[in-house]
Amino acid sequence: MVIEMGRPGPGGLGDVVRVLEEWQGDEAPLQLHPGDVGWFWRFGTQRTADAVRTWSRAGEILAVGLLDGAQLLRLAFAPQAWRDEELARRVAEDASAPERGVLPAGTAYVEAPVGTPVREVLSEGGWNSGESWTPLRRDLGAPVPDPGVRVEVIGPDLAHEWAAVLRASFDRSTFTEERWRAMAAGTPYAGARCLLARDERDRAVAVVTVWSAGEGRPGLIEPMGVHREHRGHGYGRAVTIAAARTLRESGSSSVIVCCPSSNVGGVATYRSAGMEPLPERLDLYRDAS
Known part of the structure; x- marks a missing residue:
C-alpha cells in the first residue's frame, strides 16, 4: 500500500502525541519523544501543528517528524516499522525534496534514531554526518x-x-x-x-x-x-x-x-x-x- 505524508493540523496533534508515547521504550534507541513536541508547543498550537509531519500506510501512522526550526527535522518511527525500507525511502525522499514542504532548499539537518534505514538512505543520497550528541539515561x-x-x-x-x-x-x-x-x-x-x-x-x-x-x-x-x-x-x-x-x-x-x-x-x-x-x-x- 502507498505511504502518504500528512500534516495532522491542530485537531490531529492528540493522535500524534499518543503514538509517540506508545513508541517509547527502554529497549529502543532514543528518538523523538512526546516531550519534544510538548516543549515546541510553547510557540502555540497552530505553529506546532504546522511543524509536524506524519507518514502513514492504510491510515496507520508509522513515522512522525517535527520541524524543530526551519532547517531541522527530528524523527521517530513505530517499532513495527523500524526496518521498513519503503518507509525509510519515502521519508528520505520527502526530506530531500524542498518542493514537498518538509525541509527547505540549501542547508538542512535530520535527526534520526540510530538503527533505522532512513540514515542509510540519506547517506546514499549525499547527506553527511554532522554534530555529535550524547544521550544519557x-x-x-x-x-x-x-x-x-x-x-x-x-x-x-x-x-x-x-x-x-x-x-x-x-x-x-x-x-x-x-x-x-x-x-x-x-x-x-x-x-x-x-x-x-x-x-x-x-x-x-x-x-x-x-x-x-x-x-x-x-x-x-x-x-x-x-x-x-x-x-x-x-x-x-x-x-x-x-x-x-x-x-x-x-x-x-x-x-x-x-x-x-x-x-x-x-x-x-x-x-x-x-x-x-x-x-x-x-x-x-x-x-x-
Missing part, C-alpha cells in the same frame, strides 16, 4: 536520593519566575511567561511537571521540565537550566536529581536526555546526577551546495 527502578535543595512544582502563579530563570540560563533565550502558558496548555503537558530549585536564601536558581510518556516508559528532561549567577554550586545536579524523582513518582521507567557532546559541562552535570551516557550519535546534514 538513568534507570528509575531504584529509589532516587533527595536532591538536597528545596524544589517546587510550579503552576501558573510562578510561571513568571520559572521563565525568568530559564532566560537567565541560556544566552539567546526568549522564553516568556506567555510561552510557558502556551506550553502548559498543550496535550503533552498533561504528564509533565516544571520544577524550580531554590537556594538557602530562597532565590530561584535552577529549572527543569520533565515529560512523561506514560507508566513504564522513559520520561524526558527538556529543558534544564541553571541561572548564570548561581552556577558552580551543584544546582544543575540537584534539579536533575529532582527531575528523576518526579518521573519515578509518575511511574516512568527511566529518565533520558540528549545533550550536544560539545557541551562538556552539560554532559558532566547529567553524569553527576547519576545518568549514564549511551553511545554518541550523529545527526545528518546537507550543505547549501
